[in-house]
Amino acid sequence: MRCECTQPAWRETALQLQCSKISAHSSEWLAEKLEMLSFIFPGQGSQRVGMGRDLVDAYPECRSTFEEADEVLGESLSRLCFDGPEDRLTLTENAQPAILTVSIAMYRGLVERGLTPTCVAGHSLGEYSAHVAAGTIAFADALGIVKRRGRYMQEAVPIGDGAMAAILGLDASSVKQACDEASNGEIVAPANLNAPRQIVIAGAREAVRRAGEVARRMGAKRVISLTVSAPFHCALMQPVADRLAPELRGLSATDPRIPVIANVDAEPKRDARASVDALIQQIASPVLWEKVVRRLASDGSRTYVEVGPGSVLTGLMKKIDRALRAVAVDTLPTLNDAKELIG
Structure with missing residues (x-):
């Protein structure tokens, strides 16, 4: 519609x-x-x-x-x-x-x-x-x-327990795959799908860090940790x-x-x-x-x-x-x- x-x-x-x-x-x-x-x-x-x-x-x-x-x-x-x-x-x-x-x-x-x-x-x-x-x-x-x-x-979320990071250079499906591979039972997922190949992820701090590492191996141009007070727009x-x-x-x-x-x-x-x-x-x-x-x-x-x-x-x-x-x-x-x- x-x-x-x-x-x-x-x-x-x-x-x-x-x-x-x-x-x-x-x-x-x-x-x-x-x-x-x-x-x-x-x-x-x-x-x-x-x-x-x-x-x-x-x-x-x-x-x-x-x-x-x-x-x-x-x-x-x-x-x-x-x-x-x-x-x-x-x-x-x-x-x-x-x-x-x-x-x-x-x-x-x-x-x-x-x-x-x-x-x-x-x-x-x-x-x-x-x-x-x-x-x-x-x-x-x-x-x-x-x-x-x-x-x-x-x-x-207690300060320090959550995190967000911007992933540049990967499409949405690749970023989701990186999050899925890195979760290890913790929450991490795409949070802001801002533009083509510019996606922010959010979740538990260590899971976000691991997802960033996976994204780099998948060919991400940059992974940028964001200074935020909470992991917005995730579970x-x-x-x-x-x-x-x-x-x-x-x-x-x-x-x-x-x-x-x-x-x-x-x-x-x-x-x-x-x-x-x-x-x-x-x-x-x-x-x-x-x-x-x-x-x-x-x-x-x-x-x-x-x-x-x-x-x-x-x-x-x-x-x-x-x-x-x-x-x-x-x-x-x-x-x-x-x-x-x-x-």
């Missing part, structure tokens, strides 16, 4: 949203250039000290986003984003709400300037940002959920999924206004229940990012805006399909020049 973002109902709704706050001339420009515009939201690892400060200083909708986050969380997330320290910002329970807040501040800035997506997707944590943008989950609800998601992830995270599931199911979620392509199966989620189920499942399942991008492309998206700190997803786009156009909007100048960057 094809993504409904290519169907008239979705297209009409999206274009109405796109054109609601802009002039007739801009409406024509958007209809021509952005009819199939996808916003993609980054995940953990994209955080940096200072992120979002220039947006807050310049735009009230961005400032109010940070103010809301501070109020909901009962702490100054804005100060942590702007001033650090870096070691506190990189803690999973802090990094996740911080990235969500910066992403939604940037999203609101783009919408205020007349740029609204027809489809959205997010990498891991970024799927929560995508659902806020699609109207599935309220920003305030998402803040509390991702704060606890991060804390539960930190608590699930070791199942207790987190079980713990977070009732909280997610207890949210006042609504059907998304536009399609959200899920990490777990690269399929569009069209209703609240399917959306929440996908968020639960993705905690202990691999992120099929390459498939997500190819699904968006097969349904007609040719232009992609990375909304949030950094440009990791923009770089991955070039590895997935050079014919696709991607730009990162993560600073005040890029937000101001968004139309020119995209057009």
Whole structure:
């Protein structure tokens, strides 16, 4: 079944949203250039000290986003984003709400300037940002959920017991074979299928190390150990999924206004229940990012805006399909020049 973002109902709704706050001339420009515009939201690892400060200083909708986050969380997330320290910002329970807040501040800035997506997707944590943008989950609800998601992830596996590594130069089936050969009764598996021959594995520390050695023997160009607080998106995270599931199911979620392509199966989620189920499942399942991008492309998206700190997803786009156009909007100048960057 094809993504409904290519169907008239979705297209009409999206274009109405796109054109609601802009002039007739801009409406024509958007209809021509952005009819199939996808916003993609980054995940953990994209955080940096200072992120979002220039947006807050310049735009009230961005400032109010940070103010809301501070109020909901009962702490100054804005100060942590702007001033650090870096070691506190990189803690999973802090990094996740911080990235969500910066992403939604940037999203609101783009919408205020007349740029609204027809489809959205997010990498891991970024799927929560995508659902806020699609109207599935309220920003305030998402803040509390991702704060606890991060804390539960930190608590699930003792520090030092888990690991993740990027394997470059092998296809997905070869990486899976390396993991299977190296497991020796322990958990190790592909966790992020980011791009062709760029796959991250996760699991028990020694099993990840052994899988890296097998991958090298199989011809991997590089095996890079990643500095992470937990082995994300593998079976070791199942207790987190079980713990977070009732909280997610207890949210006042609504059907998304536009399609959200899920990490777990690269399929569009069209209703609240399917959306929440996908968020639960993705905690202990691999992120099929390459498939997500190819699904968006097969349904007609040719232009992609990375909304949030950094440009990791923009770089991955070039590895997935050079014919696709991607730009990162993560600073005040890029937000101001968004139309020119995209057009």
